[in-house]
Amino acid sequence: MDDFYIFLSMDKISKDNFINRGNKIYSSGYFNSLQDPDFKLAYANGTIDYIPYLPNKDSCPHSPSNFQLNITNNYTLEYNLELYRKQNMPHAPSRFSCIYAFDSYNECCTVATKFGWNLATVRKFRLMPNELNKVHNVNMEVVSLMRGLGYMSGLSTDELNKVFKHYWDGKDEITLQTPFHGTRSSGIIRECLIEGCLEMQDDL
Numbered sequence: 001m002d003d004f005y006i007f008l009s010m011d012k013i014s015k016d017n018f019i020n021r022g023n024k025i026y027s028s029g030y031f032n033s034l035q036d037p038d039f040k041l042a043y044a045n046g047t048i049d050y051i052p053y054l055p056n057k058d059s060c061p062h063s064p065s066n067f068q069l070n071i072t073n074n075y076t077l078e079y080n081l082e083l084y085r086k087q088n089m090p091h092a093p094s095r096f097s098c099i100y101a102f103d104s105y106n107e108c109c110t111v112a113t114k115f116g117w118n119l120a121t122v123r124k125f126r127l128m129p130n131e132l133n134k135v136h137n138v139n140m141e142v143v144s145l146m147r148g149l150g151y152m153s154g155l156s157t158d159e160l161n162k163v164f165k166h167y168w169d170g171k172d173e174i175t176l177q178t179p180f181h182g183t184r185s186s187g188i189i190r191e192c193l194i195e196g197c198l199e200m201q202d203d204l
Contacts, residue, residue: 002127002135003201004101004192005108009121023200025125029097030195033132043132046090050097051082073150077143084164092136092168093193101125101192103137110189125198133196140191142167142174145184154179 006025010018018025029048033040042048055076078095085092102108105122112119127133146153146163155163155178166174175185 004103004125004127004194004198005105005122006099006101006125006198007108007111007117007121008123008200009118024128025099025198025200027093027097027099027195027197029094030130030132030197040132048094048097049086050094051079052096055079069151074147076151077146080160081143081164081167084161085168088165089168091134093134093195095193098134098136098193098195099198101194101198103190103192107190114189124201126201127194128197128199130196134194135196136168136170136193138167138170138191138193139172139174139186139188141186141189144189145174145176145186149176149178149181149184152180154181 029043029050033043039048081095085094102111105124108117108119108122111117112122127135142163149155153160153176155176159176163174163176172188173186175183177183
């Protein structure tokens with residue numbers, strides 16, 4: 001049985017939409033595949049470009065402010081992760097399109113303890129069978145580590161690509177030697193990236 005657990009925190013509009021859809025959550029790529037035959041073909045072939053916007057090549061590279069560095073850090077990481085996926089694992093769910101879930105309640109408890117997420121919002125879901133479904137199990141703490149290092153990671157392009165490969169290959173802990181932060185390890189929290197429709201099994 002493909003059961004998963006999701007931290008479900010919604011505003012009123014999102015909650016109404018969720019109820020109107022029969023207590024189901026649809027990933028973006030999966031939902032659009034149901035609506036558009038051309039999109040479905042590209043989805044199946046792994047050729048959809050989910051990247052919402054590109055870095056500005058004409059942006060002044062000299063002495064960016066700390067504010068600029070901080071607000072662009074997360075997107076730069078997600079952009080690079082998506083580029084690696086497109087080039088090396090095009091059939092894996094995109095982080096820009098998927099649903100984020102956990103395959104056990106214990107993992108949710110670990111996340112709640114470490115990050116202060118509200119455990120009371122966790123709901124159990126079941127993945128509805130469909131040939132379009134995609135599930136990719138990864139270590140979310142690889143991304144957490146890279147977010148923490150941010151623009152001060154000091155890692156080369158080759159070193160970053162090794163991190164991205166480690167993440168998309170679904171491996172466990174990674175340890176990095178960084179010029180500014182010394183030795184850093186990610187820890188392990190397994191997370192599922194899902195393309196599909198998930199139906200809630202609990203009460204809202």
